Amino acid sequence: MSLLSVERIKLFSTKSPYWCLAVILVATCGLSLAVSLVDDGRDATVFTSQAGGAMGLMTFMVMAALTVTTEYRFGTIRNSFLAVPQRALVLVSKTVLMAFIGAVIGGLAALASFFLAKTLAKEPPTPLELNSAADYRVVLGYSALYAIGAVLAIGVGALVRQSAGAITALLLWPLLVETLLMLISSLQKVIPYLPFNAAFNFVSPGGSGGMFGRTAFLPGGPSANQGLVIFLVTAVVIWLVALVTVYRRDA
Numbered sequence: 083m084s085l086l087s088v089e090r091i092k093l094f095s096t097k098s099p100y101w102c103l104a105v106i107l108v109a110t111c112g113l114s115l116a117v118s119l120v121d122d123g124r125d126a127t128v129f130t131s132q133a134g135g136a137m138g139l140m141t142f143m144v145m146a147a148l149t150v151t152t153e154y155r156f157g158t159i160r161n162s163f164l165a166v167p168q169r170a171l172v173l174v175s176k177t178v179l180m181a182f183i184g185a186v187i188g189g190l191a192a193l194a195s196f197f198l199a200k201t202l203a204k205e206p207p208t209p210l211e212l213n214s215a216a217d218y219r220v221v222l223g224y225s226a227l228y229a230i231g232a233v234l235a236i237g238v239g240a241l242v243r244q245s246a247g248a249i250t251a252l253l254l255w256p257l258l259v260e261t262l263l264m265l266i267s268s269l270q271k272v273i274p275y276l277p278f279n280a281a282f283n284f285v286s287p288g289g290s291g292g293m294f295g296r297t298a299f300l301p302g303g304p305s306a307n308q309g310l311v312i313f314l315v316t317a318v319v320i321w322l323v324a325l326v327t328v329y330r331r332d333a
Contacts, residue, residue, distance in 0.1 A: 123203025
């Protein structure tokens with residue numbers, strides 16, 4: 083618990099985390115409303131109320147990665163490792179803290195987006211209500227994605243150690259690489275199983291479609307729960323590889 087307290091104090095000792103979390107909330111809700119309120123909300127659904135979820139997740143992962151890379155940049159990670167020779171405990175405490183924050187902010191952003199869309203959409207095709215398990219998954223599933231995203235981001239940050247490199251990897255893979263790979267016809271059966279495409283099946287109404295719906299026209303793919311497991315396994319594997327490198331390399 084003391085390590086968690088130390089990490090919490092280090093994280094919130096500056097104003098930047100507060101601004102980042104505020105930006106995540108505002109940007110997520112703003113983009114979701116922009117999509118949901120088109121044509122006075124006549125096309126608004128529970129799913130469209132979460133249109134800003136992907137951008138919010140990307141932003142949060144950048145924030146999580148910076149909690150590691152910033153310490154490497156300024157050399158403060160050495161003090162942490164001197165105080166706690168078991169380096170795994172330092173990485174675990176960072177991960178637990180950011181995963182918890184991610185689960186909270188992801189859930190808050192999703193719920194705020196949903197209730198704002200519900201309040202402001204004048205003529206939705208059907209009442210915006212959470213009537214089924216799938217509806218709750220589409221909204222509250224972002225808590226799980228944010229938490230797992232924190233694990234992935236901290237793993238990438240510990241592997242790369244440089245802010246620019248970590249941010250580039252975290253943004254280019256989901257936004258560019260997974261999209262460009264769709265142009266290779268021989269890989270189309272694999273595309274739905276890529277980490278972010280699989281992850282966003284968990285917050286899609288039918289449990290398919292991937293990130294931005296880009297795999298909706300592809301056959302097969304994981305179910306909603308399978309997609310979440312793929313994302314989790316990917317994050318854990320990268321985190322474990324990062325842990326090994328943390329022990330092998332000098333701080």
